[in-house]
Amino acid sequence: xxxxxxxxxxxxxxxxxxxxxxxxxxxxxxxxxxxxxxxxxxxxxxxxxxxxxxxxxxxxxxxxxxxxxxxxxxxxxxxxx
Numbered sequence: 153x154x155x156x157x158x159x160x161x162x163x164x165x166x167x168x169x170x171x172x173x174x175x176x177x178x179x180x181x182x183x184x185x186x187x188x189x190x191x192x193x194x195x196x197x198x199x200x201x202x203x204x205x206x207x208x209x210x211x212x213x214x215x216x217x218x219x220x221x222x223x224x225x226x227x228x229x230x231x232x233x
Contacts, residue, residue: 155189155198155216163215184219 170176171188180186191198191214198216204226206212219227 155191155201155214155218160214166215 189197201218202212202216205216205218208226221227
């Protein structure tokens with residue numbers, strides 16, 4: 153799951169490099185269900201996962217990438233860049 157802020161520079165970079173790439177889409181679609189969350193449209197979802205990231209790392213920001221199991225067990229989190 154990726155939480156993005158439309159006004160964030162790095163979110164736009166990720167949009168271009170990841171979401172518009174057929175090669176990246178093929179890799180992601182093979183093993184994952186990708187969910188892109190617009191922070192402005194769903195601040196409730198962003199709030200939950202940003203709190204998790206901040207609790208685990210002591211920091212937060214966008215774009216936020218969370219990799220989790222279907223049971224919502226956190227496997228990985230990443231802030232870009």
